[in-house]
Amino acid sequence: MSHSHHHPAPAEYGKAFALGVALNLIYVAVEAGYGFAIGSLALLSDAGHNLSDVVGLLLAWGGHTLASVAPSPRRTYGWRGASxxxxxxxxLLLLAAIGAIAWEAVHRLAEPAEIVGLPVVVVASIGVVINTATALLFWSGRQHDLNVRGAFLHMAADAGVSVGVVLAGLGIYATGWTWIDPATSLVIAAVIFFSTWSLLLASVNLAIQGVPEGIDPTEVHDYLASLDGVAAVHDLHIWAMSTSETALTAHLVRPTLTDEDEFLHRTADALHDRFGIEHTTLQIERGTGSCHLNDPGRV
Structure with missing residues (x-):
C-alpha cells in the first residue's frame, strides 16, 4: 500500500478578506443611510444584500483560516472541511437574502413609495467601484478553491447588481415611475439566485463527499485500469478534503508485483498532474482473493 500527497503552497487570502470586509462595511453604512433617507428599496435591498455578503466574506475567511490548521490525532484531516x-x-445565506428582497419588492409594487432617483445613482455608482475592486481581490483563486470562488461570485454579482440600481435610478429620475425601483429589486433577486445556484450545488456535493466538479470519475477509473500490469480497479473513492484539495483511494489488482514502489509513486504523480488529486492512497493486490466489494468508478 502506498500513500502519496502533494502540498502546494496554500494561497493566502487573509489580507484580501480583511480589505473586502472593511470596504463593504463602509459601503453598507453609506448605502443604507441614503436608502432610509430617500426611501429607496433598491438601495436598502442592495445594502441588505451587501451586509449579508460581509457575513459571507467573514464565513469564507473563517473557513479559509481553519483549513490551514494542522491535523491532530482526533482530526486527522485538520479543519480542512471548514472551507x-x-x-x-x-x-444558504444568499438564498435567505433573496427571499427577503423579493418579499419586500412585491410589497412595494402594491404600495409604491416616492423616491428621488439621482441619489440612488450616485450611491450605487460607488457600489460598482467597491464591489468590482473586492471581486478582483479573489480573481486569482476563483478557479482552484470553491470557497474563494464563492467570495468572488458574490462580489462580481454585487457589481452587476449595483449597475442595475444605477439604471433604475436613472429611469426614475427621467420618468418619475417609482415602480422601476421594486422591479429592479426583483431583478436583483434573480441575479443573486442564478449566481448562487451553482455555488449551492457544488458545496452540497462536496459536503456529502461527492466527486468534486471538474473530475470525471469514469476517466480516473479508466486511467488506473489502463496502467501497466493492472488487471482490475475496485473500491475507487474520490472526495474533497477541502474546497481546494482532493483525495483518492483505490485498490488495484496487479498479479505481477514488479517495480511496485516506482509504479505507485509514478501513478500518484500522474493523478496529481492529470486530475489535480493531491492525496492518493493506493492498495496493490495480487488478485488471488475475492476482495471486490464495489466499483464506484463504474457507476
Missing part, C-alpha cells in the same frame, strides 16, 4: 461548510453557509 466546505463556509461555502455551503454562504449559499
Amino acid at each position: 466546505v461548510l463556509a461555502a455551503l453557509g454562504n449559499a
Whole structure:
C-alpha cells in the first residue's frame, strides 16, 4: 500500500478578506443611510444584500483560516472541511437574502413609495467601484478553491447588481415611475439566485463527499485500469478534503508485483498532474482473493 500527497503552497487570502470586509462595511453604512433617507428599496435591498455578503466574506475567511490548521490525532484531516461548510453557509445565506428582497419588492409594487432617483445613482455608482475592486481581490483563486470562488461570485454579482440600481435610478429620475425601483429589486433577486445556484450545488456535493466538479470519475477509473500490469480497479473513492484539495483511494489488482514502489509513486504523480488529486492512497493486490466489494468508478 502506498500513500502519496502533494502540498502546494496554500494561497493566502487573509489580507484580501480583511480589505473586502472593511470596504463593504463602509459601503453598507453609506448605502443604507441614503436608502432610509430617500426611501429607496433598491438601495436598502442592495445594502441588505451587501451586509449579508460581509457575513459571507467573514464565513469564507473563517473557513479559509481553519483549513490551514494542522491535523491532530482526533482530526486527522485538520479543519480542512471548514472551507466546505463556509461555502455551503454562504449559499444558504444568499438564498435567505433573496427571499427577503423579493418579499419586500412585491410589497412595494402594491404600495409604491416616492423616491428621488439621482441619489440612488450616485450611491450605487460607488457600489460598482467597491464591489468590482473586492471581486478582483479573489480573481486569482476563483478557479482552484470553491470557497474563494464563492467570495468572488458574490462580489462580481454585487457589481452587476449595483449597475442595475444605477439604471433604475436613472429611469426614475427621467420618468418619475417609482415602480422601476421594486422591479429592479426583483431583478436583483434573480441575479443573486442564478449566481448562487451553482455555488449551492457544488458545496452540497462536496459536503456529502461527492466527486468534486471538474473530475470525471469514469476517466480516473479508466486511467488506473489502463496502467501497466493492472488487471482490475475496485473500491475507487474520490472526495474533497477541502474546497481546494482532493483525495483518492483505490485498490488495484496487479498479479505481477514488479517495480511496485516506482509504479505507485509514478501513478500518484500522474493523478496529481492529470486530475489535480493531491492525496492518493493506493492498495496493490495480487488478485488471488475475492476482495471486490464495489466499483464506484463504474457507476
